[in-house]
Amino acid sequence: MNSLEIAKSCSTYSCWHPLFALEDLEEGGVPVYTQLLDQAVLCERLSEGKVSVRLADQQRGPDRQAEDLHSQVQFGFVWACIGPNPQLLFDIPEYHEPDRRNVCTGVFGVEVSAPRAIENFLDMGHFPFVHTGLLGIEPHTEVVDYQVTVSDEPNEIVATECLFFQPQAAVGSVGGVVTEYVYRVPHPFCAILYKSCPFDESRRDVITIFVQPESEERIRAHTMMSIVDPESSDTSIRLFQQMIFGQDKPILENQFPKKLPLDPLDEISIRADRVAVAYRKWLASGGVRYGVIPGAQAT
Amino acid sequence: MLYLNGDASKEWIPVASGTDLVPRHVFHGRLPGQELAIWRADDGFVNIWQNRCLHRGVRLTIGTNDGAQLRCQYHGWCYANRTGSCTYIPAHPGDSPAPTLTNRTFPSIEKYGLVWTTLADQPPVPAIEALENHVTVPLRAVSVNASMQTVCNQLQHRAKRFDEFGPANDSQIEVMSSGPMHVEVRQFADLPDASLTFFIQPVDEDRSVIRGVLSGDQALAEPLPLLRFFSSALNEMRDHIESDGLTVFRDTEKISDCPGKITKPVKPSNYLRAPSTQMLKVRVSKKRQEAYGVVALELSPIKGMLPGAQPGAHIDICLPGKHAAQYSLVNGPAETGRYLIGVKREEAGGGVSRHIHDELQQGDEVEISFPKNRFPLRRDAVNTVLIAGGIGITPILSMAKTLSHVNLDFVLHYFVRSEGHTAFASEVSAFEQNANLHVGLSVGHTQDQVSEILEKCDPTTQIYVCGPPPMLDMVQCVSKEQGISEKMVHTEYFENPNTIDLGIAFRVVLSRSNKVLAIPQGKTILQVLQENDIDVPSSCEQGACGTCVVKVLLGNPVHQDVCLTEIEKQQGNWIATCVSRSSSDELILDI
Numbered sequence: 001m002n003s004l005e006i007a008k009s010c011s012t013y014s015c016w017h018p019l020f021a022l023e024d025l026e027e028g029g030v031p032v033y034t035q036l037l038d039q040a041v042l043c044e045r046l047s048e049g050k051v052s053v054r055l056a057d058q059q060r061g062p063d064r065q066a067e068d069l070h071s072q073v074q075f076g077f078v079w080a081c082i083g084p085n086p087q088l089l090f091d092i093p094e095y096h097e098p099d100r101r102n103v104c105t106g107v108f109g110v111e112v113s114a115p116r117a118i119e120n121f122l123d124m125g126h127f128p129f130v131h132t133g134l135l136g137i138e139p140h141t142e143v144v145d146y147q148v149t150v151s152d153e154p155n156e157i158v159a160t161e162c163l164f165f166q167p168q169a170a171v172g173s174v175g176g177v178v179t180e181y182v183y184r185v186p187h188p189f190c191a192i193l194y195k196s197c198p199f200d201e202s203r204r205d206v207i208t209i210f211v212q213p214e215s216e217e218r219i220r221a222h223t224m225m226s227i228v229d230p231e232s233s234d235t236s237i238r239l240f241q242q243m244i245f246g247q248d249k250p251i252l253e254n255q256f257p258k259k260l261p262l263d264p265l266d267e268i269s270i271r272a273d274r275v276a277v278a279y280r281k282w283l284a285s286g287g288v289r290y291g292v293i294p295g296a297q298a299t
Numbered sequence: 300m301l302y303l304n305g306d307a308s309k310e311w312i313p314v315a316s317g318t319d320l321v322p323r324h325v326f327h328g329r330l331p332g333q334e335l336a337i338w339r340a341d342d343g344f345v346n347i348w349q350n351r352c353l354h355r356g357v358r359l360t361i362g363t364n365d366g367a368q369l370r371c372q373y374h375g376w377c378y379a380n381r382t383g384s385c386t387y388i389p390a391h392p393g394d395s396p397a398p399t400l401t402n403r404t405f406p407s408i409e410k411y412g413l414v415w416t417t418l419a420d421q422p423p424v425p426a427i428e429a430l431e432n433h434v435t436v437p438l439r440a441v442s443v444n445a446s447m448q449t450v451c452n453q454l455q456h457r458a459k460r461f462d463e464f465g466p467a468n469d470s471q472i473e474v475m476s477s478g479p480m481h482v483e484v485r486q487f488a489d490l491p492d493a494s495l496t497f498f499i500q501p502v503d504e505d506r507s508v509i510r511g512v513l514s515g516d517q518a519l520a521e522p523l524p525l526l527r528f529f530s531s532a533l534n535e536m537r538d539h540i541e542s543d544g545l546t547v548f549r550d551t552e553k554i555s556d557c558p559g560k561i562t563k564p565v566k567p568s569n570y571l572r573a574p575s576t577q578m579l580k581v582r583v584s585k586k587r588q589e590a591y592g593v594v595a596l597e598l599s600p601i602k603g604m605l606p607g608a609q610p611g612a613h614i615d616i617c618l619p620g621k622h623a624a625q626y627s628l629v630n631g632p633a634e635t636g637r638y639l640i641g642v643k644r645e646e647a648g649g650g651v652s653r654h655i656h657d658e659l660q661q662g663d664e665v666e667i668s669f670p671k672n673r674f675p676l677r678r679d680a681v682n683t684v685l686i687a688g689g690i691g692i693t694p695i696l697s698m699a700k701t702l703s704h705v706n707l708d709f710v711l712h713y714f715v716r717s718e719g720h721t722a723f724a725s726e727v728s729a730f731e732q733n734a735n736l737h738v739g740l741s742v743g744h745t746q747d748q749v750s751e752i753l754e755k756c757d758p759t760t761q762i763y764v765c766g767p768p769p770m771l772d773m774v775q776c777v778s779k780e781q782g783i784s785e786k787m788v789h790t791e792y793f794e795n796p797n798t799i800d801l802g803i804a805f806r807v808v809l810s811r812s813n814k815v816l817a818i819p820q821g822k823t824i825l826q827v828l829q830e831n832d833i834d835v836p837s838s839c840e841q842g843a844c845g846t847c848v849v850k851v852l853l854g855n856p857v858h859q860d861v862c863l864t865e866i867e868k869q870q871g872n873w874i875a876t877c878v879s880r881s882s883s884d885e886l887i888l889d890i
């Protein structure tokens with residue numbers, strides 16, 4: 001089976017996938033090409049926040065609307081589904097809070113599979129080695145045990161009590177602090193991180209990664225932050241996020257195989273990888289076959 | 300004479316030039332279908348490994364060579380020089396990875412200035428007469444988009460044309476001989492002792508690297524003109540080969556994309572606990588008097604390499620007809636070629652130490668266990684205090700070597716009876732101001748000294764203590780008085796000071812053997828297992844060495860040993876069958 005056939009035959013086909021930040025498209029401008037699940041698609045921003053997405057090789061007949069793919073705008077991004085019956089897109093309730101700043105922090109092309117990028121996002125163990133001085137610093141390398149729950153309704157993975165020593169957890173904090181994270185994986189290729197908010201102790205900042213699988217081994221990672229921060233400029237928030245992602249990219253592109261192996265014997269997992277282990281199982285049981293190497297049990 | 304069907308998989312293949320392996324660098328090598336991470340340790344050993352971290356598959360060539368170990372860039376897993384075994388997982392500083400957690404390694408030799416490996420089992424080492432016993436200099440490696448055979452062929456036909464660009468007008472070049480992967484040409488009329496041999500490294504089905512080696516004592520007195528000449532001649536040859544349509548251009552994506560098949564790492568059922576039954580034969584390569592009543596032994600492999608060891612690890616020495624005895628390794632991370640232990644002569648006990656002192660000779664063979672570690676060293680502490688009493692210096696010294704290797708702060712305190720009792724004095728003094736020797740203190744003064752040391756510790760200081768049981772008890776007592784958290788004080792007992800209570804009777808269910816056995820008062824689980832011919836390895840039989848530990852599936856063990864860590868005891872997943880009991884009526888064991 002080639003990649004396109006795999007895409008068509010697995011649950012990924014009925015998922016919503018992000019294509020562009022709405023703000024990056026010009027209203028009424030020319031349609032823009034991108035790739036989704038091995039197919040070229042064209043995306044066009046119409047008036048009044050409406051969008052149209054279609055397969056690029058689709059001949060256009062008189063009934064333009066009928067040939068369009070399912071599409072919607074959510075969290076500041078254009079989402080599309082190629083399959084006929086899209087599943088419901090998850091929600092991020094915090095996004096809708098009126099006093100939050102929702103900042104699209106950039107899209108990053110990476111030569112890796114979507115699930116490898118998600119695992120990297122869920123991983124604390126690499127902070128001291130990859131984000132040295134920002135998200136972690138040696139010798140503070142310990143990942144203490146945290147909780148992982150996989151629920152059916154909604155169908156998602158949640159990791160809580162994720163503690164990690166960070167050299168400078170928040171603007172203005174001096175010396176290291178143990179920061180607490182919560183991770184949520186509501187979609188095979190999307191994940192959300194909640195982190196304590198330096199400006200309001202009762203609330204949490206939200207950082208998201210929405211991965212657009214261009215092919216099984218190439219992605220565009222769309223990132224967004226939804227934060228309570230009256231001070232920092234959009235640019236400084238973006239630059240920080242770009243620096244972090246710039247550090248992950250070379251690591252991701254040096255992972256082999258690029259697809260995520262679902263057989264637990266292919267790669268050694270440790271307690272710190274509990275969420276990754278749950279994620280791999282969840283992908284296998286959810287019938288995701290795109291961007292992964294199915295394990296012995298899954299086939 | 301040509302051997303064009305030479306099969307690279309049966310030969311030694313040159314994969315790098317010796318000069319590619321600069322200190323602290325990791326070189327990216329390649330064979331068909333297999334990427335290689337090639338690095339030289341500070342002791343000169345050349346490691347050739349599968350280019351893939353066991354954890355998340357990251358290329359090891361983007362990792363760091365610290366001279367003794369290779370560290371992965373992603374999560375910092377450390378792999379030891381020579382063995383490739385994983386010695387440290389930073390995310391869990393208190394655990395020790397099992398020695399079976401080992402990267403895939405390939406054999407390596409260095410010859411003619413090139414580094415060679417092989418996928419075969421011990422093929423004969425390459426021997427080209429013209430290169431033996433001469434000075435050799437490798438040419439710049441030239442990569443060609445053509446198969447090994449094409450390149451081999453072309454080299455033979457075109458070698459003659461080298462003289463067209465000859466360094467001297469009257470040079471003559473002839474093909475002398477050739478093998479499956481090499482072509483030997485010479486000679487240069489004006490340089491009679493010069494000779495040139497090409498080795499061809501297959502990289503892919505349709506990519507190869509030409510590695511030339513120049514030899515000749517006289518010619519190489521001034522090699523530069525020759526090197527320049529061949530460098531441009533080879534470039535020219537590559538252009539010819541590639542423009543002759545002998546090349547197949549491939550999808551570049553595919554080329555960059557195969558660090559080798561995924562070979563499944565060997566995963567023990569629990570990566571924290573090493574199999575305790577594996578034995579190993581070694582040779583006593585050195586025996587020397589180290590201090591009063593202490594000899595040091597160096598144990599070298601008889602075949603292959605010794606398994607990697609972590610700081611704090613020990614081995615069992617097994618002598619026929621005697622109970623095994625445990626000895627900590629004094630090895631630092633850079634010392635992987637042999638094990639170093641210190642043996643104190645014990646008048647009591649099973650007699651192993653007396654045998655070692657009185658009978659064992661340099662050159663003798665002994666049987667030892669794989670290294671096991673129940674005294675793992677955390678490398679995530681900003682400060683570490685190491686306290687040793689007497690022969691307890693052995694694991695403490697390996698910890699000090701490790702901390703100093705990875706540049707973490709530590710202070711070492713070594714309590715000895717007299718100067719003459721100071722084992723490994725020179726290794727200790729190498730730590731200069733980080734090492735403090737306390738000679739001849741009374742019990743009371745030792746305690747005062749320990750209080751003083753512990754008072755200076757801040758709450759994040761990790762404390763490691765090894766020595767005679769009364770000293771360990773004293774340190775634990777003092778640290779408790781000072782309110783130091785139990786978690787920060789790590790001890791290793793060479794013997795179990797607990798009085799063992801065999802009062803309560805209970806049952807054990809052996810899940811895998813499908814048996815239920817009653818453990819009466821006065822008998823240990825281990826004894827009952829042995830009476831019933833159930834084979835559980837054991838060694839000290841007093842709850843100190845950890846050899847007889849088995850997995851508990853259900854039930855509440857009552858621990859009386861000193862080999863499991865506090866955390867392991869709380870989790871209740873393991874039991875030392877030689878001393879520990881059960882508070883539940885039944886224990887279900889995984890045997």
Ligand code: FES
Binds near residue numbers: 356
């Ligand atoms: S991938 Fe190498 S340490 Fe995690």
Ligand SMILES: [Fe+2]
Binds near residue numbers: 120126130131244248
């Ligand atoms: Fe990261």
